[in-house]
Amino acid sequence: MENQNTSPFLLRPDGTPVRVLVVDDEPDLTEVLSGALRYEGWEVRTAADGASALATARAFGPDAVVLDWMLPDSDGLTVLRGLRAELAGVCVLFLTARDAVEDRIAGITAGGDDYVTKPFSLEEVLARLRGLLRRAGMARGSDLHQADRLVVGDLVMDEQAREVTRGGVVIELSRTEFELLRFLMRNPRRVLSKAQILDRVWSYDFGGRAHVVELYISYLRKKIDAGRTPLIHTVRGVGYVLKPDVS
Amino acid sequence: MENQNTSPFLLRPDGTPVRVLVVDDEPDLTEVLSGALRYEGWEVRTAADGASALATARAFGPDAVVLDWMLPDSDGLTVLRGLRAELAGVCVLFLTARDAVEDRIAGITAGGDDYVTKPFSLEEVLARLRGLLRRAGMARGSDLHQADRLVVGDLVMDEQAREVTRGGVVIELSRTEFELLRFLMRNPRRVLSKAQILDRVWSYDFGGRAHVVELYISYLRKKIDAGRTPLIHTVRGVGYVLKPDVS
DNA sequence: AAGCCTTTTCAGAGGGTCCTCAGAAGTTGT
DNA sequence: ACAACTTCTGAGGACCCTCTGAAAAGGCTT
Structure with a gap:
């Protein structure tokens, strides 16, 4: 009988921690998000705009990306295309304002990605990310497979x-x-x-x-x-x- | 059958004692706290304000920080950001006044950090610190893992x-x-x-x-x-x- | 055994935490 | 537009916890 989700951290099939890139222009938000994700055992990088997001993604090679739909230098769809070009199987979780264009995002989710609307709870983001990864077939051998x-x-x-x-x-x-x-x-x-x-x-x-x-x-x-x-x-x-x- | 927590001091994976930095502007408090921590086998440094806290943290490389939320030269959140920038995996335990709890400490516990309200008991602080370290996955091989x-x-x-x-x-x-x-x-x-x-x-x-x-x-x-x-x-x-x- | 001191126990006041109810404001679905 | 549901606020009250003071019990010394 032991605690499920603090001790055995999420791991990729090769044994390294699961990687996630958090992209948002509000420092407070990236702070809290990345803190919670690190606490859950993820390896985290952050970026504040679309350009640096793509650059970091290239170097970091994340398994998942948490991506604000509205960024100072570009919109979510553009960044998404860039990410897809770089990283084939990456999962993307969008953060959007409640009134944002839900139609276009709905189309996105058809591709296996997902989104949450601001303001969100951490549990919601974490649960959605777990869901994305599980569906992507990752994290075998961790507690995720029965999450x-x-x-x-x-x-x-x-x-x-x-x-x-x-x-x-x-x-x-x-x-x-x-x-x-x-x-x-x-x-x-x-x-x-x-x-x-x-x-x-x-x-x-x-x-x-x-x-x-x-x-x-x-x-x-x-x-x-x-x-x-x-x-x-x-x-x-x-x-x-x-x-x-x-x- | 021998005493658990005085004889085999807490050790990091590399064999050196666990390090903690105590930051508070009341000398009496830092005195008592650091005394108790040293007695428990921790290696302790102290600082009285935010600036020297960051400087000491940089040089000392602590595993955990006990940090007063209200400091003469800056607030806890600022120092926290600085600490996070310098030391990736450091655990932070905040000390706050009781009425400041609701004030705006939101999100602190999400990243694994914790806080206690003044006035506190030493046992409470020590227990919380042990909890933080254990959850951070440190201190394997010491008595902490079954604490x-x-x-x-x-x-x-x-x-x-x-x-x-x-x-x-x-x-x-x-x-x-x-x-x-x-x-x-x-x-x-x-x-x-x-x-x-x-x-x-x-x-x-x-x-x-x-x-x-x-x-x-x-x-x-x-x-x-x-x-x-x-x-x-x-x-x-x-x-x-x-x-x-x-x- | 008596007396003194320490320790234990009792009873109760006061303060604090928590639970629940009722209703207002906002949201969703028809 | 209306009804049903959800979320949150505020107030009242019940209950628990902590501590004080005093009395009873127990142990040690002379």
């Missing part, structure tokens, strides 16, 4: 189908509830502080208080622990922990 | 899950009870004076008397030793010692 099926006790989450069941009974969850539960299930038997949860599950620009975490924990409990032996436990003054009863 | 599982007799503590069991039975502990027990379990078979315990487990600004230690020992005994052969022993006029019965 679409999280299990804690009799609680099961199918990430791909976005379906959660406990004891075989399907549980309907809202978007935020689902992401909160996914974060908990990715860190079972580990106490997570409200600050940690906020930083990962809520958008980076969320201005509210940690109180929302309590509220959503309460929602989750009503749906998951209702009547049954609880999986979600409060650790007063510290945070919350998801674990099956027996230990 | 999340303390065992004394049939008493077992899982630091990650904050779960304590004796003879397989789960024992619920409050926050202070847990920290007191952790300190005892990190120093088994060693008599600890009430002053020592007070200095380590309670906040540095705690104004009360050593009487609280007696009280919390009493609480612990009720939960841990109740009915069974006692693990907590009183050494009259000296302090307390945690040890299995056989001796």
